Amino acid sequence: MSATTTALQPSPTVTAEERTGFGRLVPRRNPWRHPWFLEGFTWLYLIWSLVPVGLAVLFSFNDGKSQSFWQGFSWRWYFGDKINSVWYNPDLHAAVIQTIRLSVYTTVICVPLGVAFALGINRWRSRTSATFNFLMILSFVIPELIFGVAMFFTFTALFGTIGLGTTAQTLALVTWNVSWPAIIVQARLVTIGRQYEEAAADLGATPWQITYRVMLPLLIPAIFASAVLVFSSVIDDFVLVDLLFSNSSNTPMTVYIYSQQHGGNGGPALNALGTIMLVMSFVVVIIGYLGYRWMTRGERGGGRREALTTITGM
């Protein structure tokens, strides 16, 4: 009872609603004010995601074994230490070489295969092409472990003569990464449109001439971007190469870090290895970014952000 009586009584303060009669249409605060809370949250996220990696890089230059006590700058874990540094430890050394080798092999096979596949699938409209396009995208989302198990049995049981090792790793990585060039080139084909090849065809060009002299030059930026993506994904790949390595001569960096680290502390030389991996990826990405910008210069819709998102495969 008391609640209704108080509600019926005129309120002592006059709200904006009563004053204007427009209700909530009248904003009480600037509706376009900057969302400082969201910005702060975003910065916190960025700090959380980047600072730990920065510290790990920093401690790879630590003149000591600790990960939390700075003992001065040194190259000890890169080449200073005659036993445990990346340069002198044969296993660490071999891991760097194996990673680079796999990245080069995979990129060289994967990119032409994916580009030809994308062009062919995109122009040859049939049930077969649709099915394989679907499979190609499926290979993009299937959990890597499951695909890795399939590869493991393929190279130990079906193609037992190949066995585990660099060949198996390369073949698996090509299959796993072929969707990058295939997807990126198809997206680029859509943006290019068909007017150039139609013009070329009208002028009497054969399909081979259209592909080689019209389409390929137009596709160069996309091909380049996908090469960058394939190369750097292979550097960072872990599951496939872990399931398919056979001995220390074909153990890439990620697998080496994992095998040393789990179940114990692998020491700062691993941080040095991780830092080398990080620098490799960043160099590839920066080359990719600058190259992409240069290749698409003067294009409509091109720009820094577009180059960045293409190189990331977004």
Add this chain to the structure above:
Amino acid sequence: MALLAPRGRARRPGEPHRLFWAALAAPGILWLAVLFIVPFYVILAIAGGYVNQIFGYPVAVYNPLHWSSANFTAAWHDMFGVGATVLPIAGRTLSYVAIASLISLVIAYPAAYFVARFAGRRKGLFLVLLIAPFWVSYMMRMLAWIGLLQTDGYVDKALTSVLGIQPINWLGGLSITVILGLVYGYIPYLILVLYAGLDRIDPALIEAGRDLGLGRIRTFVRVTLPLSRQPILTGMLITVLPMLGDYFTNQLLSGAAGTRMIGNVIDDQLNAPGQQGQGAVFSLLVLLVLVAPMIYYVVATNRTSRSAS
């Protein structure tokens, strides 16, 4: 005069030369057939095969008529038999992945939303910072946390000096460490998908909502959120699918039996003579569970790429 041949359908590239385009696609098709379709049949053949009793290696049986149920029975016992270990591990995997992906969404969405909508002229900078972890190897990012979470690491140092509590052995088999490790590992992929989706929303729609009198929060709930349903779904899939096959994050951050996931079961069986057949069965089971979400993802991305073009 040949140059002035009649225009029209007959001249359209791609149509009179189907064979050429088919030949161009052929190497890729062959590759996918031999190294993507056949390998999954090999898993089936291993699962339906038997184990060589002397050496313990699995023997593949490629004729379905001769398949045996030995591996399936063994897997069934692992799951539901007396003292079964796999079922609790499967349950743990699901709860880890569910919690980790929800935490990821709660962290990633606001950050992606801010960068897509409010970063203004600093958008490029924010984008570079958002993308940066994507280029840092997973192993390096896990190494970073191993360094921080050691008992004399910075996390414990900070906790001891600020809160005055005893150092916690974070790497000694805690579920929370593994879950946060999964979040840290997979969130860059989620945030990029969310950013791409949110960035595509026409700002005019949001402005219209605001102009028509909705407050900031109601505009978000009634305009932005419904429009970002698709990126949320695909982003969650792109994090959940690899998380379900993860076997290294928990090995690196805990290594304890109490944090094992289904990926560890498969990985261990692959390395154990005599058990590889069961590993094949469990891989098939995981695949079976994930087929529907994977196909959904492929169809959904196909639709968005078609509507964008």
